[in-house]
Amino acid sequence: MEFNTQLLYDHDQVLLALMIFVIMLGMGSSLTMDDFKAVFRKPRGVFIGFISQFGLMPLIAFTVATVFQLHPAFAISLILIGCLPGGTTSNMFTYFSRGSVALSISMTTASTVLAIFMMPILLKLYTIGFTNQITAAMQAAGSDAEFVIPTKNIITSLIMVLVPVGIGMFIKSKWPDWAKTAEDTAGFMGIIVVLYLVGTAFVRHAGLLVQTPVEVYVAAVSVGLIGFLFGYYFSRLLGVPPIFQRAVSLETGIQNGPLAFAVILLSFVDPVQSQMIWLAILYSTFIVISSSVITLWYRKIGAYDYDIYRNTVIHNRLFGDNYVTHYPPGFLPKRVLKDPSQGNSPSQRRV
Amino acid sequence: MGKPLYYRLQAENLALLYQKAAETFEAMPAFALRESALNWKPVSYRELYEQGLDLATGFIELGVAARDHVGIFSDNRFEWILTDYAVQLCGAADVPRGRDVSTTELDYIIQHSGMKVVCVENSALLNKVQQLRDRLPNLQEIIVLDPNVKTSAGVRSLMDVYEMGAKLRQAGDKRVEERIAGIQADDLFTLIYTSGTTGTPKGVMLTHANIMSQIRNLPGQHNCNDRVLSVLPIWHIFERLIEMYTISFGGCTYYSSIQRLGDDMRHVEPTFMASAPRLWEKLHEKIIKNIKASHWMRQILFHIAYFLARQYKNSEYYLTNKYLRLKYIPAWIRALLVPLHALRWLIVMPWYGFFNAAVLERIRLGAGGSLKVTISGGGALPLHIDRFFNYVGIPVLEGYGMTETTPVIAVRPRHNLIVATVGPPIAETEVRIIDSQNGEILYPNAAYPHNGRGQRGEIWVRGPQIMKGYYKDQELTDSTIIDGWLKTGDLGVISHNNCLKILGRSKATIVLSSGENVEPEPIEMSLQQSNYIENCMVVGQDKKYLCVLIVPSLLEYRQAGFNERTLEDLEQNDIAKKIIKTEIRRITSPANGFKRYEQIHDFSLLTEHFQVGVELTNLFKIKRHIVQEKYAQQITSLFESEKQKK
Numbered sequence: 001m002e003f004n005t006q007l008l009y010d011h012d013q014v015l016l017a018l019m020i021f022v023i024m025l026g027m028g029s030s031l032t033m034d035d036f037k038a039v040f041r042k043p044r045g046v047f048i049g050f051i052s053q054f055g056l057m058p059l060i061a062f063t064v065a066t067v068f069q070l071h072p073a074f075a076i077s078l079i080l081i082g083c084l085p086g087g088t089t090s091n092m093f094t095y096f097s098r099g100s101v102a103l104s105i106s107m108t109t110a111s112t113v114l115a116i117f118m119m120p121i122l123l124k125l126y127t128i129g130f131t132n133q134i135t136a137a138m139q140a141a142g143s144d145a146e147f148v149i150p151t152k153n154i155i156t157s158l159i160m161v162l163v164p165v166g167i168g169m170f171i172k173s174k175w176p177d178w179a180k181t182a183e184d185t186a187g188f189m190g191i192i193v194v195l196y197l198v199g200t201a202f203v204r205h206a207g208l209l210v211q212t213p214v215e216v217y218v219a220a221v222s223v224g225l226i227g228f229l230f231g232y233y234f235s236r237l238l239g240v241p242p243i244f245q246r247a248v249s250l251e252t253g254i255q256n257g258p259l260a261f262a263v264i265l266l267s268f269v270d271p272v273q274s275q276m277i278w279l280a281i282l283y284s285t286f287i288v289i290s291s292s293v294i295t296l297w298y299r300k301i302g303a304y305d306y307d308i309y310r311n312t313v314i315h316n317r318l319f320g321d322n323y324v325t326h327y328p329p330g331f332l333p334k335r336v337l338k339d340p341s342q343g344n345s346p347s348q349r350r351v
Numbered sequence: 352m353g354k355p356l357y358y359r360l361q362a363e364n365l366a367l368l369y370q371k372a373a374e375t376f377e378a379m380p381a382f383a384l385r386e387s388a389l390n391w392k393p394v395s396y397r398e399l400y401e402q403g404l405d406l407a408t409g410f411i412e413l414g415v416a417a418r419d420h421v422g423i424f425s426d427n428r429f430e431w432i433l434t435d436y437a438v439q440l441c442g443a444a445d446v447p448r449g450r451d452v453s454t455t456e457l458d459y460i461i462q463h464s465g466m467k468v469v470c471v472e473n474s475a476l477l478n479k480v481q482q483l484r485d486r487l488p489n490l491q492e493i494i495v496l497d498p499n500v501k502t503s504a505g506v507r508s509l510m511d512v513y514e515m516g517a518k519l520r521q522a523g524d525k526r527v528e529e530r531i532a533g534i535q536a537d538d539l540f541t542l543i544y545t546s547g548t549t550g551t552p553k554g555v556m557l558t559h560a561n562i563m564s565q566i567r568n569l570p571g572q573h574n575c576n577d578r579v580l581s582v583l584p585i586w587h588i589f590e591r592l593i594e595m596y597t598i599s600f601g602g603c604t605y606y607s608s609i610q611r612l613g614d615d616m617r618h619v620e621p622t623f624m625a626s627a628p629r630l631w632e633k634l635h636e637k638i639i640k641n642i643k644a645s646h647w648m649r650q651i652l653f654h655i656a657y658f659l660a661r662q663y664k665n666s667e668y669y670l671t672n673k674y675l676r677l678k679y680i681p682a683w684i685r686a687l688l689v690p691l692h693a694l695r696w697l698i699v700m701p702w703y704g705f706f707n708a709a710v711l712e713r714i715r716l717g718a719g720g721s722l723k724v725t726i727s728g729g730g731a732l733p734l735h736i737d738r739f740f741n742y743v744g745i746p747v748l749e750g751y752g753m754t755e756t757t758p759v760i761a762v763r764p765r766h767n768l769i770v771a772t773v774g775p776p777i778a779e780t781e782v783r784i785i786d787s788q789n790g791e792i793l794y795p796n797a798a799y800p801h802n803g804r805g806q807r808g809e810i811w812v813r814g815p816q817i818m819k820g821y822y823k824d825q826e827l828t829d830s831t832i833i834d835g836w837l838k839t840g841d842l843g844v845i846s847h848n849n850c851l852k853i854l855g856r857s858k859a860t861i862v863l864s865s866g867e868n869v870e871p872e873p874i875e876m877s878l879q880q881s882n883y884i885e886n887c888m889v890v891g892q893d894k895k896y897l898c899v900l901i902v903p904s905l906l907e908y909r910q911a912g913f914n915e916r917t918l919e920d921l922e923q924n925d926i927a928k929k930i931i932k933t934e935i936r937r938i939t940s941p942a943n944g945f946k947r948y949e950q951i952h953d954f955s956l957l958t959e960h961f962q963v964g965v966e967l968t969n970l971f972k973i974k975r976h977i978v979q980e981k982y983a984q985q986i987t988s989l990f991e992s993e994k995q996k997k
Contacts, residue, residue, distance in 0.1 A: 181648045184709050304355040307576040318391040326378035
């Protein structure tokens with residue numbers, strides 16, 4: 001499939017840029033300096049998250065792109081999404097899936113900063129095959145140009161996107177009330193703009209949804225789902241308690257969608273840009289749906305261990321740090337038998 | 352993850368339940384006592400049971416015989432539950448009443464119940480009993496619960512009795528075990544004197560079989576992860592049942608109070624609680640006030656969220672057949688609207704999903720955020736409050752019952768939550784709707800369409816929770832319970848999806864001189880939706896029309912810019928009166944569904960607040976006869992002034 005026309009008009013680009021700004025501002029508004037410090041307090045969880053986000057996820061994206069033999073522009077876009085840091089929406093989904101919000105925030109914070117270094121490296125590594133395909137196609141069409149990943153532009157755009165995050169953090173420290181509003185507005189804006197983009201793309205290019213090959217849809221949906229799955233079992237394999245396991249899983253699958261738009265818009269040009277944007281739109285749309293479904297599922301299977309965790313933690317909150325809750329025999333599931341507080345109260349650890 | 356474990360202990364009587372709970376839950380906390388906001392003291396199931404055994408031995412030593420009545424005059428505190436444990440373990444029944452008991456009532460209850468041992472909470476109550484002592488020849492022992500009260504001659508402290516019993520048990524005293532074995536299912540566990548809304552106190556005899564049936568039949572899934580916040584008075588059967596129920600599943604009861612409710616909800620994060628409508632009204636008021644005080648952007652977000660929740664939930668209720676259905680609508684007509692509701696549901700869902708997560712969750716956090724369910728009982732929950740909490744996502748289950756039924760007759764289960772009803776009758780319980788004029792069974796009755804659903808009448812109930820009778824009043828018992836059916840005196844109707852809806856108290860019914868029957872409660876509830884009206888009572892028995900006594904909300908007037916400092920000043924202010932007049936007109940307009948004879952013709956502003964224990968019961972129900980007596984003059988002049996005008 002080739003795009004004959006531009007997917008986004010100029011005013012769409014302005015709108016998109018505005019949305020990215022607002023969303024990133026919202027992201028910053030939910031962060032404090034304490035969140036950065038928290039990363040170092042629980043380095044193990046964050047490290048597992050790091051491996052999962054920058055080790056597993058790009059590999060998953062690469063594998064999916066290769067298996068489905070995606071058009072190189074789509075493939076590059078998918079890998080780019082795979083290399084992105086986690087988004088703030090993951091914190092909200094983690095909250096509702098009864099996972100550890102603290103870990104989710106730490107992971108989002110750490111990965112956003114680390115992405116400046118990790119993303120260009122990973123992107124270059126996994127996309128060599130696909131960029132060569134594009135160059136070959138361009139040369140076959142008579143051009144002597146070479147297609148390369150614009151690493152410098154990517155780093156610049158990542159840094160540029162971090163500016164509103166910084167502003168958001170500043171607002172949060174000065175006017176916390178405003179920050180809360182900014183955060184909610186950002187979430188709302190995000191949904192509206194994504195819907196608008198999907199809607200207008202659909203109206204302007206009526207055939208687009210039909211033209212898009214099935215494997216592109218499958219790839220856009222499955223990259224998130226496989227991320228959830230691997231994040232879930234990878235952290236479980238390492239013996240992470242259930243509430244952290246759910247956080248790692250969601251953090252792995254949910255990438256920072258707006259950041260993908262920013263990088264694509266600022267670093268790539270047509271003809272690949274439109275295709276890359278289209279895949280990013282598809283990913284952003286489907287990830288909201290699949291995260292919601294996964295969240296409802298986690299909520300259900302996690303209800304029991306979460307109730308135990310909450311009750312145990314509240315016992316320590318009210319009865320003192322040294323209180324030990326003696327649940328009746330057979331009540332605790334195997335995975336929280338040794339520590340019903342799931343790592344939150346040292347006194348509850350049983351030997 | 353492991354499969355969730357929900358359970359409920361079953362036993363033949365409370366003493367055996369206490370024993371089983373200690374064996375099953377051992378060191379799990381049974382009760383938590385507040386010392387400060389973040390410092391609570393837990394008492395485990397084992398500790399409580401062992402202390403109960405010791406205290407019971409002390410009681411036996413003092414001469415408490417099996418099936419004796421032991422008075423406990425106290426509000427919620429640890430010593431209350433400990434004393435109750437001891438009373439049950441020694442095979443006796445308790446006669447509970449709160450701190451605010453009047454001397455007259457105290458006198459009546461002690462004499463009528465024939466108690467030999469009475470436990471009082473504090474020195475104020477101790478003085479009251481001491482004053483009466485000469486008149487109470489049967490009373491042998493007075494025990495003070497509060498360990499800080501100094502005891503004088505003829506008075507013991509609970510601690511002394513406990514220590515006496517502990518020593519005896521150490522020496523091998525096994526009398527308690529014999530007592531436990533001797534308890535029959537038909538024995539009383541409590542004798543509750545109801546002040547009620549009418550007449551002299553009546554002693555309601557409730558048996559072990561009564562309460563155990565309630566524990567067996569209440570809908571709900573719980574386990575020892577549950578935290579239950581206790582705010583209602585423990586001597587009230589509803590709170591009492593919830594505490595006993597909590598023991599059956601090993602949860603922990605946290606003793607809070609109305610004043611500290613907000614803080615405690617945030618710190619304890621209760622998963623379950625018993626509550627009264629007033630509590631939800633207060634919380635609703637607070638939430639609305641907070642929203643009004645917040646940033647305008649947040650207000651908009653809230654309104655969008657609430658609007659979406661309403662659309663979404665209403666469609667969901669329609670599609671799942673979970674809405675109040677008083678009129679019969681054939682299935683095919685219902686089916687016509689199904690596609691529309693399905694469409695709305697689908698369109699609204701993603702938006703609702705987002706706003707629910709971003710906005711409504713923060714409101715739920717105000718109630719601790721962990722509430723799985725809460726049962727509201729002891730009065731009708733105003734419809735707008737009911738709707739608000741269920742739209743917002745705090746599942747308030749309204750229940751219906753009375754002391755005479757230990758108390759639950761019907762309650763909305765979580766999975767069948769139909770707003771504006773009190774749900775279907777609980778298991779093992781049958782409900783009939785009776786025409787109070789001629790005694791005809793209206794429901795269930797095959798002669799009527801739909802077996803009598805939709806027919807209005809008095810509610811009669813039969814089931815294992817029905818009391819043994821009124822103590823020493825066979826006549827009243829016989830006129831209340833007929834062939835096992837208890838006449839509740841409440842008016843109700845069974846909906847077409849088998850839920851009970853309460854229409855009002857039949858005894859509160861006002862019969863106008865025109866012969867029209869008016870239920871004052873729905874009108875009062877609507878009037879109270881006005882912020883300017885704190886409380887009100889509709890009057891007009893045997894008159895041509897209705898009038899209303901109103902306690903205005905001083906706070907609201909002051910916020911609206913009035914300078915009046917007291918209700919008396921407000922009563923003099925004509926503008927204030929005009930506001931009330933407009934409010935009444937607006938609320939009771941025919942457009943709001945009020946019939947002609949339900950219109951309010953005049954009103955009178957009262958100069959005193961209604962007070963709990965005086966004009967209001969502990970559950971904030973109006974004691975109509977008291978208000979009528981106290982304001983007889985105002986009522987007369989209301990109807991006279993109207994006459995003169997004409």
